Amino acid sequence: MWWAARAACCATKPALFHRPSFTPARRAAILRAMSADSLPAFPLRPARVHEVCGAGARGFAAIAAAPMTRVLWLREAWLRETLNPVGLSAFLDPARLLVAQAADQSDLLAVAEEALRDGAVPLVVLEISAALDLREGRRLQLAAKAGGATGLCLIPEGMGSNAAETRWQAMPIHDARGCDDSTLMRWDLIKNKSGTLGAWHVRWSTEARRLDLVSPAGE
Amino acid sequence: MFDGLQRRVVSIWFPRLASDRVLRLRPIAGPFVLTLREANAERLHCLNQAAERQGLHRGMSFADARAFCPDLQSRPADLQAEARFLHVLRRWATRYCPWVGLEGDDGLVLDITGSAHLFGGESQMLANMRQGLGRAGVAARLGLGDTRGAAWALARHGEGCAAPGAPQAALADLPVAALRLDPDLVTGLQRLGLRRIADLDATPRAPLARRFGPAPLLRLDQALGRQPEEITPLAEPPHYGVRMTLPEPIGLCDDVMAGVSRLLDQLCAKLAHHETGARSLCLTLRRVDQEARTVELRLAQPLRDAARILPLFERGVAAVEAGYGIDQLRLEAVQVERLPARQITHMEGRDDSQLDDLITRIGTRIGLENVQRFLPADSHIPERGFLISPAAYSRPEGNWSAPRPRPLVLFPPEPIAGHGPRPPARFRWRRMALSVARLCGPERIAPEWWLSDDNWRRGLRDYWQVQTHQGRRLWMFYTPQAPGWFVQGEFA
Structure with missing residues (x-):
């Protein structure tokens, strides 16, 4: 009866993807199920605070934000580098993004805690400039757990907090094969509280709006 | 209707309301005018007494006025502030009676029926008004009559007070212009020899109505109390x-x-x-x-x-x-x-109330204007391709599209060493030694000449996407009109 099973499979699959009540949360769940074996800790575990460092940290945050319904991006007002929403539109619709400019890091952490605890925004991205101590990191973690929102700290190199659920290092690398669409990145999972570590080469596909795993180039 | 009380109306005319308002804040000696731009010419809007003595008048062009009177001081008029000031005066006038309306844009009308005795009689009340306005530095002319029309006429033409029940006697010698008629109509009546209100009243009505329409007779009847005319008081703004x-x-x-x-x-x-x-x-x-x-x-x-x-x-x-x-x-x-009442339907979008409350709470900490969102803007200049607006005062809108690749991060241009129109093969940026692996470009962007922008002083820009051997993909530009190389963004 293999043909019957196959027909049933063909009949249900398109219906699943084209149903009008197909919510972003459901899509995220499906994508997570599809990539579960390839990238174990990504998409990031919800209701936890994660960290990412390295030159590709903002790209990592943009990719993490892509399936989210709303994103709050917290930064300190004195930073010279600003997000470019036109460039960001390759990842997510900038209409879903809110940016909050805090005067210093203590304000930024207070706002982040408030937003995580509230849970109205499923992803809160924090650009922090100084290392968090254990108390601050733990408070963010508890707030995320209470509100069910995900936190993502963009940290300077080597300034991780012990309270983080996972810590990633995202580095852009040169791709000899050539593609001007997006940057090839190497994502190192350098800390994981519930799972193993690993390293992957990934690339964001702008047309398909999904993350592609790339096999590393041969030496 | 009034239980035997005769209706009494006071009309207050402020002949120099606009200039009095400005001079109250900052007194200026000598001739002073407010100017208003009309039909591409500066014209006099309001003058003080010294300027009037110099022979200037309203509506005159400002250049002529300066020629007549070289030491003339001027200030642009602010019509909204004038209207606000008139409302302040209206509110002040409610101390005399509750029934106060506006008369044009430079006058008030008060129905003081039954409230004059609180001030010791009509003449004391008028004296009180004059004293209050004089202390405030606002020139005013008052007229008191049985009707709104009579009070208006007395305020603007021969300040005075009509005795109760005898409007004809007080108005008889006033010119027909005192009847609130159009200037054309006034000229027409004067050509017929009807110069005073008494002349108009003595003329047969039917030919007059046939020739000039109903306006002169209506205004005459309103002034003499044969036709009713209402005073509309403004509603007090609600106090929250x-x-x-x-x-x-x-x-x-x-x-x-x-x-x-x-x-x-x-x-x-x-x-x-x-x-x-x-x-x-x-x-x-x-x-x-x-x-x-x-x-x-x-x-x-x-x-x-x-x-x-x-x-x-x-x-x-x-x-x-x-x-x-x-x-x-x-x-x-x-x-x-x-915030009008709204129909709640299932067709409405997501309920944003939780997010709005979060924005409010964040705003109490870091300032409501520091919670922002991006709105698309119509410009090919990278820095102006978007607007940043406070999230509390805007709604998400627009569709974003990037016809050409744009960097995720923008920063103020950072100069690097380089010569010639092609990007340098090796360069140093932020204390990193980088070498170019692949190039894409140039994309030429011209400054918007209709806006002066200091950042675009160097003229045209040729943008290049540069992929380095070290991995980073940078957005660099070359300025051919004033040669130099800069890094402005980084792709992700």
Whole structure:
């Protein structure tokens, strides 16, 4: 009866993807199920605070934000580098993004805690400039757990907090094969509280709006 | 109708309202005018007495006035501020009677029927008005009559006071222009030899109506009291303030919040009655030692739901030092916006109330204008391709598209060493030695000449996407008109 099973499979699959009540949360769940074996800790575990460092940290945050319904991006007002929403539109619709400019890091952490605890925004991205101590990191973690929102700290190199659920290092690398669409990145999972570590080469596909795993180039 | 009381109307005319308003704030000696730009020419809008003595008049071109009077001082007119000032005067005039309306844009009309005796009679009342306005530095001319038309005529043409019940006697010698007629009509009547109101009254009515239409006779009848004319008082703007005085002082946070909750219920009922929502609230807590503490709350959207506003006050109230105790609470909606009742349907989009409350709470900490969102803008200049606007005062909109690849991060241009129109093969940027692996470009972007932008002083820019061997993908540009290389963004 293999043909019957196959027909049933063909009949249900398109219906699943084209149903009008197909919510972003459901899509995220499906994508997570599809990539579960390839990238174990990504998409990031919800209701936890994660960290990412390295030159590709903002790209990592943009990719993490892509399936989210709303994103709050917290930064300190004195930073010279600003997000470019036109460039960001390759990842997510900038209409879903809110940016909050805090005067210093203590304000930024207070706002982040408030937003995580509230849970109205499923992803809160924090650009922090100084290392968090254990108390601050733990408070963010508890707030995320209470509100069910995900936190993502963009940290300077080597300034991780012990309270983080996972810590990633995202580095852009040169791709000899050539593609001007997006940057090839190497994502190192350098800390994981519930799972193993690993390293992957990934690339964001702008047309398909999904993350592609790339096999590393041969030496 | 008035139980035997004769109706009495006062008309106040402010002949120099605009210039008096400005000179009250900053007195200037010598001729002074306010100018208004009309039909591409500066014209005199309002003059002070010294300027009038020099022979200047309203509507004259400002250049001519300067030629006549070289030491003329001027200021641009502000029509909105004038209208506000007239409303202030109207509010002041309600001390004489409750029935005060506006007369054009430089006058007031008061129905003082039955209130003159409170000031000791009509002449004392007029003297009181004159004294008050004179002290305030506003020139005014008053007219008192039985009808609105008679009072208007007496205020503007021969200041005076008509005796009760005899409007004809007071108005007979005034010119026909005192009947609130169009200038053309006045000229027409004068050509027929009808110069005074008495002449007009003595003329047969039918030919006059056939020739000039109903306007002159209507105005005449209104002035002489044969036809009624109403005075429309302006409605007092609603006051969104409530307060509570306590017999014993309180100091606990919960007690204060309970008081605020009661005040909010009253305030929100008032807001709902007027179909408005509060945008900004101010809670004043008066302490026993006569000090007062204020808690301000700015909301991310107009609200009149007490249950939603109350928790937003918690943070501010907790920070108040109660001292010996608080014995008066006052809550005022400082800024309100229209919030009509809405039909609730299943067709409506997502409910954003939770997000708006979060924005409000974040805004109390870092300032409501620091919570921002991006809106698309129509410009090919990278820095101006988007607008940043406060999230509380804008809605997400627009569709974003990037026809050409744009970097994720932008920063002010950082110069690097390089020569020639092709990107340098090796360069140093932010103390990193980078070498170019692949190039894509150039994409030429010209400055917007209709806007002066200091950042685009160097003229045209040729943008290149540069992929380095070290991995980073940079957005660099070359300025051919003033040679130099800069890095402006980084792709992701």
